[in-house]
Amino acid sequence: MKLTVAPIVIPPFVGILAAATVSVDTWDVWRTSLLPALSIIAAGVLVRLARGLPFTNADHFKLEQFRDVSRRLKAISRSLRLLAYIAIGTMFALIIAKNVQSLTAQFLPLWAAETTEKFVSFSLGTGVAYAVVRIIQVIEGDVTLLKLQSDILEAVIARKNAATFEAAQSTAVRPPIAGAETFGKTVQ
DSSP states (O other): OOOOSHHHHHHHHHHHHHHHHOOHHHHHHHHHHHHHHHHHHHHHHHHHHHHOOSOOOGGGSOHHHHHHHHHHHHHHHHHHHHHHHHHHHHHHHHHHHHHHHHHHHHHSOHHHHHHHHHHHHHHHHHHHHHHHHHHHHHHHHHHHHHHHHHHHHHHHHHHHHHHHHHHHHHHSOOOOOTTGGGTTSOOO
């Protein structure tokens, strides 16, 4: 599986912006909207993982094709697992963020409480951005997988049709070509 830049660059960038501009109180207000969205993402990932190998007939593949598809799907499943963990972790962080802020404000010096709030905001921004970027990639990956599945099934049908045609041609009675016996002789 190729390494893509978006899930590496965009989430920390969003996290830095969040740390600089979004308070934990704002995250607490957004929580009611973000929890269902992250839940849907996590549920979608679980459904995608449960789907397993989308090709049920190994006869459709040449060995090297199957190994390539299998390797790609294993890499996708690892990244989907990470996405599910991050989505669930971000949901948990959204739930406890306000309490963490309150406790740090109550028991830590002001500078430590402010630093903790920025770190919490950075973490939440990074987690939400990662989930959104990766779910977009999952959708695009599934579209690519659907195209691959279509191409493989088309190749299987073409191979079967070619085999049927060759079998029909090999058993067909071929009548002689009309005029073949006099071909090349002088016409009188």
